[in-house]
Amino acid sequence: MVAVGVSACGSSSGSGGATAVKFQLNFVPYGGDAPIYLAVERGYYRDEGLDVTILPGKTGVETISAVANGQVDFGTAPDSQVISAAGQGATVVSVGNRFAAPAVGVIVDSRLQVNGLADLAGKRILSSSPVYAELLKSSMRAAGVDPGSVELVTVNGPALLSTYAGGEGEGLVTSVPFALPVVSPQRESDVVSLVDYGVTIPEFSFIANPAFVDSKAETGRKFLSATYRGMDAAMRDPQAAIDALMAAVPGIDEQAAMGQMLAYGQAQCSSGTNGKTVAYQDLDAWKSGYTQMMEIGAAEAGVDISRLVTNEFQDATSTSCPTSWSK
Structure with a gap:
């Protein structure tokens, strides 16, 4: 199931006994989200026993808050905003890389x-x-x-x-x-x-509430596995991903969406993630980015990056960096 613009709370089990999962985007759906919609269309979440509801966001800050407050299970947001929110007390953890390269x-x-x-x-x-x-x-x-x-x-x-x-x-x-x-x-x-x-802050990641990760780690692994499977499929067949996005969210500009997806795809990996799976997060880049944000007054002191970022789920996919995205 895909719900766009629906904010009703889900139950612990979805249709057909599948585990209900709510995933909030950082903005209204755009080209970079196409692989997620492809994962839904091809049944990758269903294969993992998940009934995923996709919720549009307004801002990354709003999505981080929804994850921290337990309103949704997973979200995606700019890493700069994840770092800033953590310094302000938001309880989230980055569970997997989305776009590792600064952009x-x-x-x-x-x-x-x-x-x-x-x-x-x-x-x-x-x-x-x-x-x-x-x-x-x-x-x-x-x-x-x-x-x-x-x-x-x-x-x-x-x-x-x-x-x-x-x-x-x-x-x-x-x-x-x-x-x-x-x-x-x-x-x-x-x-x-x-x-x-010299800007080193990674671009985007997938986030969850630490309590959710601790209690439902297997659900987290299944969600990320299906999501990365969708990203891999989109890399191999970009048009299929854009078609899935446009079917779920009518009115999107196809040319712009394709450009966004391919450009973000090229930011999927960085020098610090090459040789690792695409889920892997470069802690050194996060730490360097955090230092830069403190220097410009955009982050508070005292954020423990080793607790904010986890590589517990780096084996949720076998696809490794570097990847190759092209139309």
């Missing part, structure tokens, strides 16, 4: 011929994320560029991409795999990756 960057109008952060001086850069805005400032300082030379303009999250695509500002700082496929058809753009300036 934050500045998307800029191609006509400006921007080749690096120094070329951003005098430009208006849009942002909907305080963390991303601070990471940009930190990267500029590291590059010897005055952050004050850039005008950062805060835009409400849902309007960020349409505002930039419509011609406002000269660029935006955001998650590049999510945004670039959406804005490029309307406004040809280039990318300045903040990874080139």
Whole structure:
């Protein structure tokens, strides 16, 4: 069963005696979520004895809160927000990698011929994320560029991409795999990756409540196994994944969704996860990212990354990094 936009609480057992599981996305469904919908369509969760309900999110913060409060069993959210929320007392644990490579960057109008952060001086850069805005400032300082030379303009999250695509500002700082496929058809753009300036925070992971993991570890393993099976199938047949997404969520732009899925697929692995399964999480990258977030005031001291992140379920899949995503 797939429920989109349904928030009713589930029971301990689903249809046909299957175990009911509620999984909340970090946002409304988009291209990066297509492998999850493919896993549902092909019955991978059913094969594991799970009756999965997919709930759309509004923000990663909201999804983290829902997981921490036990309203849903699993969620997915940006790792930067998971770290920040943990410092504020949210009780969650990252149980598996989704996109290990850092993906934050500045998307800029191609006509400006921007080749690096120094070329951003005098430009208006849009942002909907305080963390991303601070990471940009930190990267500029590291590059010897005055952050004050850039005008950062805060835009409400849902309007960020349409505002930039419509011609406002000269660029935006955001998650590049999510945004670039959406804005490029309307406004040809280039990318300045903040990874080139030392940003190391992994992009996304799957999260759960520690109490759920402790009491229902086997359910967690089954959920992740089916989810990674869907990701592997999407890598092998991208169009099937997009078709599954569009069947479940009508109205999605097919071209943008395909671009998002392939771009995030290329961020599935990192140098720190190569040779490991795609579920494996690079603790050193998490620790480095946490340090960077404390330096910019986006995370509190005292977060124990070894407790926030677990590799208990890295054997939920046999697919190893690096992976190869292409249309």
